Amino acid sequence: MYRYDEFDQQLVDERVTQFRRQVERRMAGELTEDQFKPLRLMNGLYLQLHAYMLRVNVPYGMLSSRQLRQLALIARRYDRDYGHFTTRQNIQYNWVSLEDTPDILAALAEVEMNAMQSSGNCVRNITADQFAGRAKDEIEDPRVWCELIRQYSILNPEFAYLPRKFKIAVTGSPNDRAAVAVHDIGLRMHHGEDGKPGFEVIVGGGQGRTPVIGKTIRGWLEPEHVLGYVEAILRIYNMYGRRDNLYKARIKILVNAVGIDKFRELVDAEWEHLRGGELTIPAEEISRIHAYFAPPEWEELPDGAATLAAQLAENETFAHWHQANVSEHKQPGYAIVTVSLKAPGREPGDLDADRMDALAELADRFSCGELRVSHRQNLVLADVRQDQLLTLWQALSALELATPNIGLLTDMIACPGLDYCALANARSIPVAQDISRHFIDVDKLQTIGNLSINISGCMNACGHHHVGNIGILGVDKRGKEYFQLTLGGASDQQASLGDRLGPALPQDEVPGAIETLVDTYLGLRQDADETFLETYRRVGITPFKTAVYGDDTSPRRVA
Numbered sequence: 323m324y325r326y327d328e329f330d331q332q333l334v335d336e337r338v339t340q341f342r343r344q345v346e347r348r349m350a351g352e353l354t355e356d357q358f359k360p361l362r363l364m365n366g367l368y369l370q371l372h373a374y375m376l377r378v379n380v381p382y383g384m385l386s387s388r389q390l391r392q393l394a395l396i397a398r399r400y401d402r403d404y405g406h407f408t409t410r411q412n413i414q415y416n417w418v419s420l421e422d423t424p425d426i427l428a429a430l431a432e433v434e435m436n437a438m439q440s441s442g443n444c445v446r447n448i449t450a451d452q453f454a455g456r457a458k459d460e461i462e463d464p465r466v467w468c469e470l471i472r473q474y475s476i477l478n479p480e481f482a483y484l485p486r487k488f489k490i491a492v493t494g495s496p497n498d499r500a501a502v503a504v505h506d507i508g509l510r511m512h513h514g515e516d517g518k519p520g521f522e523v524i525v526g527g528g529q530g531r532t533p534v535i536g537k538t539i540r541g542w543l544e545p546e547h548v549l550g551y552v553e554a555i556l557r558i559y560n561m562y563g564r565r566d567n568l569y570k571a572r573i574k575i576l577v578n579a580v581g582i583d584k585f586r587e588l589v590d591a592e593w594e595h596l597r598g599g600e601l602t603i604p605a606e607e608i609s610r611i612h613a614y615f616a617p618p619e620w621e622e623l624p625d626g627a628a629t630l631a632a633q634l635a636e637n638e639t640f641a642h643w644h645q646a647n648v649s650e651h652k653q654p655g656y657a658i659v660t661v662s663l664k665a666p667g668r669e670p671g672d673l674d675a676d677r678m679d680a681l682a683e684l685a686d687r688f689s690c691g692e693l694r695v696s697h698r699q700n701l702v703l704a705d706v707r708q709d710q711l712l713t714l715w716q717a718l719s720a721l722e723l724a725t726p727n728i729g730l731l732t733d734m735i736a737c738p739g740l741d742y743c744a745l746a747n748a749r750s751i752p753v754a755q756d757i758s759r760h761f762i763d764v765d766k767l768q769t770i771g772n773l774s775i776n777i778s779g780c781m782n783a784c785g786h787h788h789v790g791n792i793g794i795l796g797v798d799k800r801g802k803e804y805f806q807l808t809l810g811g812a813s814d815q816q817a818s819l820g821d822r823l824g825p826a827l828p829q830d831e832v833p834g835a836i837e838t839l840v841d842t843y844l845g846l847r848q849d850a851d852e853t854f855l856e857t858y859r860r861v862g863i864t865p866f867k868t869a870v871y872g873d874d875t876s877p878r879r880v881a
Contacts, residue, residue, distance in 0.1 A: 323384045323386060323465075323614065323615065323692060324381070324384075324465075324469050324611070324614045324615070325434065325614065326434040330434070331431070331434070333477070334431045334434075334436050334438075335431055337365070337427075337436065337438060338424060338427045338428045338431055341361070341365050341423070341424055341427060342424035344358065344361045344362075345420060345421065345423060345424055348420070349420065349421060355369075360442065362423075363441045363442040364438065364439060364441070364442045364444065364482070365423075365427065365437050365438060366378060366379070366437025366438070366439075366440035366441050367418075367420075367423055367437070367441075368441060369744075370416065370742050370743055370744055371740070371741075371742055371743060371744040371746075372417075372742065373416065373417045373418065373419070374418050374419065374420055374423070375414055375415065375416050375417075375418070375742070376414065376415045376418045376423060376426060376437060377408070377412050377413075377414045377437060377440040377441055378393070378412055378413050378414070378415070378430060378435060378436075378437050378440065379412055379435065379436055379437060379438070379439075379440050379447045380411050380412050380413060380435075380447070380695050381447060381448060381468065381469065381472050382411065382448055382449060382450035382454065382464070382465045382468040382469070382472075382492075383411035383449065383450060383452050383454075383694045383695040383696065383697075383702075384465065384692065384693075384694060385692070385693045385694070385695065386433075386691055386692055386693075387682040387683070387685040387686050387691045387692070387693070388433055388682075388691075389433045389434070389435055390678050390679075390681060390682040390685070390693060391678070391679055391682045392429060392430070392432065392433040392435070393405055393413060393678055394675040394676075394678035394679045394682070395429065395675075396415065396426055396429055396430070397415065397674070397675040397678065398675045400415065400418055400419075400422045400425070400426050401415040401416070401417050401418055402416075402417045403674055403675050404672050404673060404674040404675065405672070405673060405675075405678070406669075406671050406672050406673075406738065407663060407671045407672075407673065407695050407699050407700075407701070408671065408699065408784075409697045409698070409699065409735060409784065409785070409786055410440075410446065410447050410449055410489070410697070411447065411449050411450075411452070411694075411695040411696070411697055412440060412447055412695070413695070414738075416738065416742050438476060438477065439475075439476060439477070441487075442482075442487070443483055443484045443485065443486050443487055443488075444475075444481060444482055444483070444484060444487070444488065445471075445475035445476075445478070445481055445484075445488045445489075445490065445556075446487055446488065446489050446490075447472075448468040448469075448471050448472050448475075448490050448491070448492065449468075449489075449490075449491045449492075449500055449501075449505075449697060450464045450465055450468045450491065450492050450493065450494075450500050451464055451492075451493050451494060451495055451498075451499040451500045452499060452660075452694045452695065452696035452697070452702045453495075453499060453649065453658055453694075453702070453704065454494060454694075455615055455617060455704075456617075456651055456652060456653075456656075456658055456704045456705065457494075457495055457497075457499075457649075457650075457652065457658070458650050458651065458652040459495045459496060459497050460494045460495045460652065461494050461495065461496070461511045461512065461513065461519050462494045462511055462519045463494055463612075463615050464492040464493055464494035464500070464509075464511065465615050466608065466611050466612050466615055467492050467509065467521075467545065467548055468492050469611050469614070469615075470548065470549065470603060470607075470608075470611055471490060471492075471548065471549065471552060474549050474552075474553075474601075475490075480556075480557075480560070481556050481560065484556070484559065484560055484563065485559065485560070485563030485564060485565050485571040485572075485573075486563070486568070486571035486572045486573075487572075488506045488507075488556070488559070488573070489505045489506050489507075489528075490505060490506065490507045490508075490509070490552070491505040491507075491508050491509070492508075492509040492511075493508075493509070493510050493511065494511045495511070496512065496815065497814065497815060498510065498813075498814045498815040498817075499696075499697075499814070500697065501697060501786075501789070501813035501814075501817070502524055502527075502536070503524055503527050503535050503536045503813070503817035504527040504528060504529055504533075504534075504535065504536065504786075504788075504789055504813055504817060505524070505527050505528070505536065506525070506526070506527065506528060506559075506572070506573045506574070507523065507524070507525055507552060507555060508523075508524035508525075508527060508536055509521045509522070509523060509524075509548065510522040510524065510815075514542050519545065520542050520543055520544050520545055521540075521542075521543045521545065521548065522538055522540070522541055522542065522543075523538070523539050523540040523543050523551060523555075524536040524537065524538055524539070525537060525539045525555060525573065525577060525582075525585070525589075526573055526574040526576075526577030526578065526582070526585075527574065527817075528572055528573075528574040529783035529786060529787075529788045529789070530572070530781065530782050530783050531569055531781045531782070531783075532569075532572075532574065532575065533783065533788040533789075533819050534574040534577075534578065535817050535818065535819060536574075537577065537582040538582075539555070539582065539585065539586050539589060540586070545603070545608070546602055546603045546604075546605070546608065547597065547601075547602060547603075548603065549601040549602075549603060550593065550596040550597060550599065550601035550602060551589075551593055551596075553596060553601060554589045554590075554592040554593040554596055555573075555589050557592050558585070558588045558589050558592055559573045559576060562576055562580075562588070563575075563576050564576070617653070617705075618690040618705060620653045620655075620656060620705070621655070621707070622655075623654065623655030623656070623707060623708070623709070624655070625654075625655075626655065626708050626709045627708075629709065630708055630709070630711065633711075633712050637712075639726075640712060640715055642726040642764050642768065643715055643724055643726040644711065644715075645726070645768065646726040646727055646728045646729065646730060646768070647659060647660050647661070647662060647724075647726055647727075647728045648660075648711065651704075651705070653705075655707060655708055655709075656705055656706060656707055656708065657706050657707075657708050657711060658702065658703070658704050658705075658706070659688075659689075659702065659703040659704075659706045659711070659714065660696065660700050660701070660702050660728045661681065661700060661701040661702065661703065661718060661723050662700055662723065662724075662725040662726075662727055662728055662733065663699055663700050663701065663723075664699075664700070664725055664727055664732055664733050664734060664758065665722055665723070665725045665758075666725070666732070666758045666759055666762050667755050667758060667759055668755070668758075669736075669751050669754075669755070670699055670734050670735065670736040670751070670754050671699030671700075671735075671736070673701075677721055677723065680721050681693065681701065681721075681723070684703065684714065684717055684718070685703060688703060688706050688707070688710055688713075688714050689703035689704060689705045689706050690705045692704065692705070698733060698735055698774075699735055699736075700728065700733070726764055726767075726768075727764075727767060729772050729774075730767045730768065730770065730771070730772070730773065731757075731761050731767055731770055731773045731775060731836075731840070732757065732758045732761050732762075732767065732775075733774070734754045734757065734758070734774075734775045734776065734777060735774075735775075735776040735777065735785050735786050735790070736750040736751055736753070736754040736776075736777040736785050737750050737777070737778050737779050737784035737785035738750065738751070738779070738784075739751055739777075739778075739779030739780075739785075739796060740779050740796070740803070743779060743780075743784075745780055745782055746779035746780045746796065747779060747780045747796050747797055747798040747803070748779050748780070748796025748797065748798065748803035748804070748805065748829075749779060749796065749803060749829075750777045750778065750779040750785055750794075750796060752829065753777055753794060753796075753805060753829060753832055754777055756829070756832065756833050757775065757832070757833050757836055760833040760836070760837065761836075761837075769844070769850075770840055770843075770844070770854070771850070771853055771854070772853045772854070772855075773791050773792070773840075773853070773854040773855075774790050774791045774792070774811075774812075775790050775791070775792045775793075775794065775836070776788075776789065776790030776792075776793050776794070776811070777790075777793075777794040777795075777796075778793075778794070778795050778796065779796040780795075780796060781795070783795075786813065787808065787811075787820070788808065788811055788819050788820055789811040789812055789813040789817065789818070789819065789820070790808070790811050790820060791809070791810070791811060791812065791820075791854050791855045791858070792807065792808070792809060792820075792836065792839060792854075793807065793808035793809075793811050793820040794806070794807060794808075794832065795807075795808070795826075797826050799826065802828070803828075803829055804826035804827060804828055804829075805826055805827050805828075805829060805832050806822065806823075806825075806826040806827075807822075807823040807824070807827070807832075807835060807839075807870075808820030808821055808822050808823060809821055809823055809839070809858055809863060809866055810855065810858045810859065810863070812855055821863050823863065823866065823867055823870060824867055824870065824871050825871070835870050838869050838870050839866055839869065839870065840854075841869075842865060842866055842869040843857050843858070843866075846861055846865060848860075
């Protein structure tokens with residue numbers, strides 16, 4: 323993984339010193355909250371419903387075991403003993419005090435981490451496929467390009483105050499695990515006519531109040547021109563993006579307003595001024611960054627398929643976990659393991675300090691000292707020997723981190739909701755907990771198969787409800803929490819937005835409605851291999867709506 327050089331470290335250290343002075347001035351009353359707000363946001367500090375929240379960058383989801391141990395220390399010393407992993411592959415601390423934040427940033431700097439630009443109207447943390455560099459279907463490792471964009475965009479003064487926040491995702495695989503189509507810019511690697519890898523550039527995707535699937539602005543871009551073309555897009559957005567209306571400030575609004583053809587014309591005109599200039603990435607720089615992501619020295623392992631098959635046959639619980647949580651690795655004899663942070667009744671994405679330390683130890687023992695954060699709020703051990711899977715599973719089981727549900731119904735995304743967020747209309751976490759307790763039977767989960775449920779506490783869509791196969795949106799009805807369901811969303815290479823099912827439901831009716839939707843799907847699917855999404859796209863919304871509401875889809879009366 324990328325390591326700071328002396329310039330990186332100096333920059334981060336100086337930023338900590340600068341922010342420490344800013345916090346001191348705020349606490350002394352020399353800065354008002356309005357004056358302090360842009361300063362704290364550019365350092366990842368939010369003022370939420372009950373306390374300050376600090377969002378820490380995890381660039382393209384990569385963590386070393388040393389860094390995870392430091393995150394555990396911060397959770398114990400400065401928070402309430404846990405952290406929350408997010409859909410941007412970051413970690414948030416929800417209960418920090420203002421006076422402690424400079425010390426937290428200093429602790430992060432000790433392990434080459436920071437919170438710069440994790441909030442504010444700037445280019446946020448660059449995200450990528452959590453299996454980057456290890457997936458068998460990968461064309462090229464996307465982390466190289468993520469790192470180049472990160473270095474280019476961090477504290478770039480031209481893009482420090484954009485009309486609105488800006489998010490970029492990169493995938494190096496045809497099977498999109500980075501949700502590139504719902505980002506301001508998505509970069510999807512594919513082979514060109516000459517067989518060389520390059521990028522399809524997608525622009526104007528996003529969720530929130532106006533969900534949009536991004537549009538292709540350029541079908542083919544040579545990798546060495548990524549920075550120049552990204553800058554051209556950002557310049558046009560900076561010039562023409564709306565600043566008079568918070569709800570119409572995202573680039574998706576601009577793209578839709580002028581049309582993708584006109585937007586492409588503007589970007590290409592700007593690109594002509596930049597093409598071939600100093601933003602063209604030299605081959606030696608690409609090679610230098612590639613070297614940081616060289617794979618570990620994998621062992622040449624004997625074929626252990628027979629032994630693994632015997633272990634799976636002997637232990638049904640291990641077999642369930644292996645089926646759900648283990649993915650194919652490009653190196654023979656190795657596997658990719660996703661550690662579920664979605665145990666029944668737990669808050670999705672939360673991890674306490676003791677388990678952070680324990681996972682850091684397991685990363686050292688089983689996965690070359692590295693972990694990944696997925697955009698579905700789980701953790702990944704990407705280099706596990708197949709002959710050690712059973713031992714790893716036993717260790718994870720002892721930590722209650724072996725829930726066999728990756729890609730299944732209870733592997734839910736959920737935002738913090740009204741338990742923490744001042745913007746939320748409803749609580750997301752209790753709904754996720756209710757559903758996970760409702761669907762605790764592992765055999766049924768695996769019978770249902772691949773199905774994503776995403777939950778947001780408000781229209782800002784931090785829980786990505788628009789692109790869940792089943793989306794759940796919290797709404798306020800005369801001071802009461804209700805939940806609106808959508809069906810048919812997806813964030814993969816066939817990205818789509820969900821369709822509204824009908825009137826919002828009270829919280830206690832949501833698990834039953836989900837079960838009705840699932841049972842309807844099981845009755846409609848053509849065979850066991852047809853997923854919920856495939857069935858929905860084949861038959862449409864009507865049978866699902868009828869199953870949940872009968873013939874009455876009129877709005878529910880609220881007392």
